[in-house]
């Protein structure tokens with residue numbers, strides 16, 4: 001990968017990072033400044049647990065034009081003894097956010113599946129009541145996360161970093177949901193296959209920073225890597241693709257007037 005080597009000045013469109021863990025980035029202020037310089041003007045900051053929910057909301061207050069918060073409870077962070085407090089906090093603060101996330105299921109972590117499903121189900125219902133889009137983690141649980149999301153009658157959902165089977169991808173698309181692309185497009189055949197198949201008007205781009213993709217931790221400025229690889233896969237020039245995916249994100253997160261809830 002060539003993280004950091006792209007010509008970032010050439011794009012006309014301001015990009016939106018659809019999924020970044022700003023609360024997990026060491027020097028998050030510098031990461032935001034780097035992103036702004038690189039033309040990544042807005043970032044959807046996601047949260048994983050009570051602590052990161054609080055940090056994410058505080059961070060968004062400091063950058064009201066650039067950092068748009070989502071709060072959630074990640075399956076990796078779920079602990080039986082914290083569920084009640086975390087869900088209460090999310091319920092009380094979701095109105096301050098553009099989305100619910102990161103939430104979902106992960107069948108590779110040790111957290112009991114039953115507990116994960118109970119928490120995810122409650123969060124999906126909360127999103128429906130609050131009319132918020134949902135940012136979904138579905139690693140090794142693609143079928144079940146899709147079914148639960150569809151059955152809960154969620155209005156908008158993005159299956160983040162989708163790398164699952166194509167038959168479930170087809171259901172996600174048919175249902176009107178979205179998938180998102182990460183810098184892993186550089187090397188992940190499953191992720192590449194999914195993004196090749198998904199219609200471009202259902203794709204959001206993101207970094208999932210600070211995830212480590214090559215030899216260093218990522219940051220939101222690396223969104224250009226995602227755009228670059230998606231451009232090659234979709235055979236759409238980067239500037240045109242930038243316009244499309246930014247519009248997708250504006251529509252998905254309700255960032256344009258016509259789409260406000």
Ligand SMILES: [Zn+2]
Nearest residue numbers: 019021102208
């Ligand atoms: Zn994430």
